[in-house]
Amino acid sequence: MPPSIDQVARRANVSISTVSRVVNRRNVVSEKTRHRVELAIKELGYQPNAFARGLMLRKSEMVGLVLPDLHGEFYSEIIRGANMQARQLGYSLVIASARDTDDAQSLLHGFHGRSIMDGLAIMVSEVTGGIQEVLGTFRLPFVVLDDDIDGADHDSVTIDQLGGARAMMRHLVETCRVSRVFFLGGLETNVDTIARLKAYRQVLGEHQVPFSASDIYHLDYRYETAWEFARQHVSEWVGERHCVFAANDEMASGVVDAAAAAGVKVPEDLAVVGFDDTRVARMTRPPLTTVRVPMAQMGAKAIELLCSRLADPAQPADQVSLQPELIVRESCGANVCGAG
Amino acid sequence: MPPSIDQVARRANVSISTVSRVVNRRNVVSEKTRHRVELAIKELGYQPNAFARGLMLRKSEMVGLVLPDLHGEFYSEIIRGANMQARQLGYSLVIASARDTDDAQSLLHGFHGRSIMDGLAIMVSEVTGGIQEVLGTFRLPFVVLDDDIDGADHDSVTIDQLGGARAMMRHLVETCRVSRVFFLGGLETNVDTIARLKAYRQVLGEHQVPFSASDIYHLDYRYETAWEFARQHVSEWVGERHCVFAANDEMASGVVDAAAAAGVKVPEDLAVVGFDDTRVARMTRPPLTTVRVPMAQMGAKAIELLCSRLADPAQPADQVSLQPELIVRESCGANVCGAG
């Protein structure tokens, strides 16, 4: 049984209020008694009971991060950013993620119920509807990540997917002066793929670069799938200033490796670009030109917003959009084409 | 202000003890009053205050996971496994990781101090000494991950690094019948590199395969470094039944890519194998033969041990060793050599 405040008080010959004052550095305590109390604290190894403290203060200095999944670099980077920011602000981070068996709703509900957290950062992107209602019943302050809910009046942090994809497409068209671009997306229902494809259509349209429905493919974001697919199609793709725009780095890497295996040189015979700037982008030869999605920053920003709301619950909802960054490496041939 | 137990009591015309009994399903409550209480609970949306509860029960149903870093697949997989197991057992997971500025000691100390957690799972592998003392002062139950502290009597879960590396080396020698193996390690001080190098020496010695100090290199576990290094040395490495044993998949992948760039065929001209079985092992062409380190399982096992100790604090310390698994793919040439 750890020592409690009144054991400290007894040992230092003071009242518990004085001990509390010393611990919390509130009010004034005379130099002499403070020393006595601090000595007693050290001798006993006293640490305030967090439950009792929370009961009085109604806060735990803990925030929760709810994610749909924990697989892969994307989520791990969000966690990393969130953790850093939380620590910086004096909070601890509690992770929650659905298991195979249970849906996001019950996860959220359960997590919210225990409610020892001061607030929640919730990622809803992959989640099937019904979230709005659950969020409506929330008593805890929360911020939403990667939100695509319009008109909601809660804090949120999103990433400008369209802007990032447009930056890439414009680089391809304006700097690399590509004559034809093949789009390699994830599933057609994926929100990110939709945004990236939209940019593809927009920018090619704006620059009168012709493309047809048969230039657009939908795979599943996986390296292996892209590799196999590229093995079969890479010979059709080869051409003067031709380029493959893959919707993520894994697929882009698969295409590059398949091209190499087929004797197709990247970027000379075929340019290839990716998206996300995950670790694999730098582990592909040639290194991938891609778009850096600030994942860690998104996690950090979410926690920052949340904690700032905890500090001032009345402030108006803050919707932050994070800007991706075009990363030009070698796979697009920008250096080779010499146009930039 | 959320409703408290006595608001429920008032509304249901019972005492607070009865409400408590209904909530905790302890003792017996008559069917009639139970219904009344449950109705009141639903109407008010009552949820027991976790702090008050913890104050009485002295537990929060939360466990902490302390990691030296959050970068990369290794830690993210540990978190994933730990999270899954924690949820399974009805616990929430709190993450803690040092930031650049602070050392593991202060991290542990701070994290332990807040002590709203019921117990801690602590990874100490990368940590500079002094941990033993800190651990000695712990009041919370804890389990240590990837422990190399001998004779300690706390719960721990480790990975049989030596066994895994020996399995790989034996595969190379016995199945692939290599005539020479180059070792590409991380820093000389890294505990994993040390274990893997030990296996290298042991197995080659046991099978009278000659090797010299100049066959052993120490890099830094990074793809880029290995790629650049291999670019300079790959021509020296080529040879009948020669093989590069890299201490992790990233470096192995770098070697493979550099070999390809130099026109050296893997595995025909030079076999290459890795370690860890991270995502990159399957994203290298040819896919890497490697050793799967059960990272998620380690996280899960740690939480399992911890919770089992929480349930029965008196049980003897449990030291679990997890077995890595040899994964034979194509980069070792086992299929080509036809010896297995």
Next chain:
DNA sequence: TTGTAAGCGTTATCAT
């Protein structure tokens, strides 16, 4: 079966 009341370890308000 249900109610009363005594803690649990804090912080906060008020006297002194």
Next chain:
DNA sequence: ATGATAACGCTTACAA
């Protein structure tokens, strides 16, 4: 500057 004492919301003997 310090000390009583009343919350905070809950669980749990013990009593009825």
